[in-house]
Amino acid sequence: MTLTLGFIGIVTRDMAASLAFYRAVGVPIAEGQDDAPHVDAVLDGGVALAWDTIETIRTFDPGYEPAVGGHRIALAFAHESPAEVDAAYAALVDAGHDGHVAPFDAFWGQRYASVRDPDGNSVEFFAPLAES
Numbered sequence: 001m002t003l004t005l006g007f008i009g010i011v012t013r014d015m016a017a018s019l020a021f022y023r024a025v026g027v028p029i030a031e032g033q034d035d036a037p038h039v040d041a042v043l044d045g046g047v048a049l050a051w052d053t054i055e056t057i058r059t060f061d062p063g064y065e066p067a068v069g070g071h072r073i074a075l076a077f078a079h080e081s082p083a084e085v086d087a088a089y090a091a092l093v094d095a096g097h098d099g100h101v102a103p104f105d106a107f108w109g110q111r112y113a114s115v116r117d118p119d120g121n122s123v124e125f126f127a128p129l130a131e132s
Contacts, residue, residue: 007040007048008075010121011057011066015039017118018051024095025077025088025123049075066119074114074122082111085125089113105129 012018016034022041023029027049029041037056042048057064079085086103092115093099100122101114110126117123 005047007050009050009052010117010119011054011064012051012119013054013066014118015051015053021092021097021117021123022049024092024097071116071120071122074124076124076126079111079125079127082127082129085111085113085127088125089115 010018015036019029019034019039027041027043029039033039037053039051040048041050054064054066077088079088082103082105089099089103097118098116099113100116101112103111103113103125106112106126109129111129112124112126114122114124
């Protein structure tokens, strides 16, 4: 059996706000879905992101409660250069989103930054540092 990642699910309190954030990140989400209870978008490479409202989740898991505190999982999007990481972070922060960790040169050889989506999930950006 071959194990493949089918989709990554995001539970949201506010579908429109979440979709607006991920569109700003660059996720190809079709317009006209801001009031939908469930939304899918396929990334380059074939992995899908899926969004469900809390109400949708509770239709099959009535006791569902959103996590509190720090993030449990992070989405990390690859960029080609450190400058692209800086630009992605700046654009989202300038648009009013929570810049959680400003871009920095990580000891593991990447430019790295983190922004929180409207539900508090960690959305990270990284790129290889230029070789010297």
